[in-house]
Amino acid sequence: MKIKVRFFAAPREMLGAGELVQELPAESTVQTLMDALIRTYPKLGSLPLKFAVNRAYASLDTQLCDGDEVACIPPVGGG
Amino acid sequence: MNVSEDLFQVTDQEISVDEVVARLADPSIGAVSVFVGVVRGATAGRKVRYLEYEAYSEMAEAALRQIGDEVRARWPEIQEVAIVHRAGRLPVGETAVVIALSAAHRRQVFDALRFTIDRLKEIVPIWKKEIWEDGAEWRSEK
Numbered sequence A: 001m002k003i004k005v006r007f008f009a010a011p012r013e014m015l016g017a018g019e020l021v022q023e024l025p026a027e028s029t030v031q032t033l034m035d036a037l038i039r040t041y042p043k044l045g046s047l048p049l050k051f052a053v054n055r056a057y058a059s060l061d062t063q064l065c066d067g068d069e070v071a072c073i074p075p076v077g078g079g
Numbered sequence B: 001m002n003v004s005e006d007l008f009q010v011t012d013q014e015i016s017v018d019e020v021v022a023r024l025a026d027p028s029i030g031a032v033s034v035f036v037g038v039v040r041g042a043t044a045g046r047k048v049r050y051l052e053y054e055a056y057s058e059m060a061e062a063a064l065r066q067i068g069d070e071v072r073a074r075w076p077e078i079q080e081v082a083i084v085h086r087a088g089r090l091p092v093g094e095t096a097v098v099i100a101l102s103a104a105h106r107r108q109v110f111d112a113l114r115f116t117i118d119r120l121k122e123i124v125p126i127w128k129k130e131i132w133e134d135g136a137e138w139r140s141e142k
Helices: A010-017 A030-040 A042-046 B017-022 B057-074 B110-123
Strands: A002-007 A019-023 A050-053 A054-060 A067-073 B008-011 B030-037 B046-055 B080-088 B089-090 B095-103 B126-132 B135-139
Touching: A002 A010, A002 A030, A010 A042, A010 B126, A019 A030, A030 A042, A030 A050, A042 B046, B008 B057, B017 B030, B017 B080, B030 B110, B046 B080, B057 B080, B057 B110, B080 B110, B095 B110
Parallel strands: A002 A067, B008 B080
Antiparallel strands: A002 A019, A050 A054, A050 A067, B030 B095, B046 B089, B046 B126, B080 B095, B126 B135
16 A cells, blocks of 8 residues: 655655655554655654654554555644 | 635744734624744844744644644633644744634633643644754754
């Protein structure tokens, strides 16, 4: 299945891209996705990230479906 | 700019405090509290040239709306909540965020206002990069 992954702020700059599409086996979780991303972009593993699935905060064990949008959320700084 | 009736908004346009307060207009309100976040010219002794705000806009607006719901669940006296946050490049002195809360009476509006800005800084997916004369950094309070 295909997952759209979005990056903002420091991780976006680190990767040089705001989004990518990651191919994953069925029944993958956010953790599976992160493991795959860190294999390609080892630096991602050094960041304190939270995750959102389809624009809501989600835990690492959240199961993903084809077409989901996952965002990597570094510490926020609004206000 | 088309004045949006939406109370929870991320915008790349200049924010008018009066215009945000006007969104709460209702004959039943007797008090409005307003927080205005402004770009500060220095942090920890370093001169700031400008800030760059980046937002995950679709999720940020949903998170602002969630905070509005939390405020009214916690303080049923609060009638309406409006939160407008700026995105993009902001010079020193520019308004970065406006929060306005309305109620029939003044009693609860101050506590609810503090809660709202604290929650915003905690959960809303907006990021701030400080650009100094000699460098730049993404900033968070955590």
